[in-house]
Amino acid sequence: MCLLLLQSYNNMGTMSRCTGWCLLQSDPHGPNPGAEYRRLLGGGGARRHPQSAQHPPAGQWPLVSYPGADASLCGMAATGASGTNAVRYGTIRDNVLNLEVVLPGGQLLHTAGQGRHYRKSAAGYNLTGLFVGSEGTLGLITAATLRLHPAPETTVAATCAFPSVQAAVDSTVHILQAAVPVARIEFLDEVMMDACNRHSKLDCRVAPTLFLEFHGSEQALGEQVQRTEEITQSNGAFHFSWAKEAEERSQLWAARHNAWYAALALRPGCKGYATDVCVPISRLPEILVQAKEDLKASGLTGTIVGHVGDGNFHCILLVDPEDTEELRRVEAFAQQLGRRALALHGTCTGEHGIGLGKRQLLQEEVGAVGIETMRQLKATLDPRGLMNPGKVL
Numbered sequence: 487m488c489l490l491l492l493q494s495y496n497n498m499g500t501m502s503r504c505t506g507w508c509l510l511q512s513d514p515h516g517p518n519p520g521a522e523y524r525r526l527l528g529g530g531g532a533r534r535h536p537q538s539a540q541h542p543p544a545g546q547w548p549l550v551s552y553p554g555a556d557a558s559l560c561g562m563a564a565t566g567a568s569g570t571n572a573v574r575y576g577t578i579r580d581n582v583l584n585l586e587v588v589l590p591g592g593q594l595l596h597t598a599g600q601g602r603h604y605r606k607s608a609a610g611y612n613l614t615g616l617f618v619g620s621e622g623t624l625g626l627i628t629a630a631t632l633r634l635h636p637a638p639e640t641t642v643a644a645t646c647a648f649p650s651v652q653a654a655v656d657s658t659v660h661i662l663q664a665a666v667p668v669a670r671i672e673f674l675d676e677v678m679m680d681a682c683n684r685h686s687k688l689d690c691r692v693a694p695t696l697f698l699e700f701h702g703s704e705q706a707l708g709e710q711v712q713r714t715e716e717i718t719q720s721n722g723a724f725h726f727s728w729a730k731e732a733e734e735r736s737q738l739w740a741a742r743h744n745a746w747y748a749a750l751a752l753r754p755g756c757k758g759y760a761t762d763v764c765v766p767i768s769r770l771p772e773i774l775v776q777a778k779e780d781l782k783a784s785g786l787t788g789t790i791v792g793h794v795g796d797g798n799f800h801c802i803l804l805v806d807p808e809d810t811e812e813l814r815r816v817e818a819f820a821q822q823l824g825r826r827a828l829a830l831h832g833t834c835t836g837e838h839g840i841g842l843g844k845r846q847l848l849q850e851e852v853g854a855v856g857i858e859t860m861r862q863l864k865a866t867l868d869p870r871g872l873m874n875p876g877k878v879l
């Protein structure tokens with residue numbers, strides 16, 4: 487991967503912490519004008535930033551603009567988050583080079599050593615990996631050094647509608663197996679597609695749909711697009727629509743990123759309950775078809791939307807907060823989905839984390855020795871149990 491190098495400010499004055507926007511400024515005094523990494527101060531301040539639009543020549547950080555409803559960068563590191571581009575660029579786990587962490591005892595830890603941002607290392611334990619996904623139980627992340635990627639020369643997006651969930655997900659598996667370097671491949675079931683049409687004023691066909699995006703040179707994109715069309719057609723796709731203009735693409739992805747709000751609008755006055763799982767790609771068709779059937783059988787109102795290129799998908803369920811019986815059914819659905827993922831050698835959460843609700847599932851996932859090892863790590867780093875007590879373990 488081509489990487490440029492650029493040193494960012496490590497200076498509170500260059501970050502807009504109160505507005506929730508993180509200004510990514512290059513350091514004019516930095517040692518090298520390229521961009522390989524960016525150090526960002528965390529807490530709640532470093533939120534959605536306008537990434538490549540703001541600094542196209544220097545590189546982009548592809549994950550930033552989407553996880554959650556305005557996630558912070560250090561919150562993303564704390565939860566092991568990812569965005570729609572993870573299929574091509576990896577999750578935050580793959581893109582964090584160093585973390586600054588305030589430990590429960592008050593010491594400041596630089597997980598990779600102060601000021602370091604190497605591409606690989608065989609030096610000691612991977613402390614960065616330990617804190618990514620620790621959900622605030624081991625320490626407070628206050629800054630993150632992130633890997634940047636070069637902005638692509640050309641970008642093309644597409645939507646593709648299918649006669650069934652199976653056909654859409656089979657296409658995903660085949661595209662990945664054919665090693666098409668797709669940058670995004672997102673699944674929306676027909677309920678989600680309908681909700682997005684209404685909420686974001688799209689006119690996509692109401693059917694199980696894939697949203698795709700490809701990055702590369704003009705020539706490479708031509709090949710990727712052709713191969714993808716062949717694969718989707720062989721799986722019975724009945725509508726393929728390309729979006730080449732930036733405005734069209736951003737409308738499409740804005741609709742995808744507003745899926746949560748589109749789902750909430752399906753049942754005004756109700757609360758959204760999101761759950762997610764992740765399985766090996768080869769098992770994705772099986773679990774998605776099953777989840778869809780479970781959802782119908784449960785009688786709940788919900789949508790399925792997924793980062794299917796990673797084997798990860800979400801169910802967004804709409805629940806009346808006053809209705810305890812309905813809430814119980816929603817929780818039972820989430821637990822059942824988690825166990826289905828575990829049975830297929832997957833994980834009970836690809837993004838949303840364990841929190842309080844999936845502690846039992848975590849035990850089933852990693853086993854007694856795994857949990858005990860985690861407990862020992864927690865007890866060593868946070869002997870007084872100050873950090874998010876009760877969460878995860």
Ligand SMILES: Cc1cc2nc3c(=O)[nH]c(=O)nc-3n(C[C@H](O)[C@H](O)[C@H](O)COP(=O)(O)OP(=O)(O)OC[C@H]3O[C@@H](n4cnc5c(N)ncnc54)[C@H](O)[C@@H]3O)c2cc1C
Binds near residue numbers: 529555563566568622
């Ligand atoms: C509508 C919706 C869509 C979502 N989509 C995605 C998605 O696409 N991809 C994805 O990965 N996740 C998604 N999520 C889950 C969630 O938004 C992400 O995991 C996100 O990274 C959380 O970041 P945050 O800053 O909002 O953290 P919070 O929600 O504020 O906190 C999450 C956890 O991290 C801890 N934490 C927060 N900041 C720090 C810190 N600085 N140091 C240590 N611990 C900290 C908190 O204590 C808490 O336990 C979604 C959630 C919602 C509601």
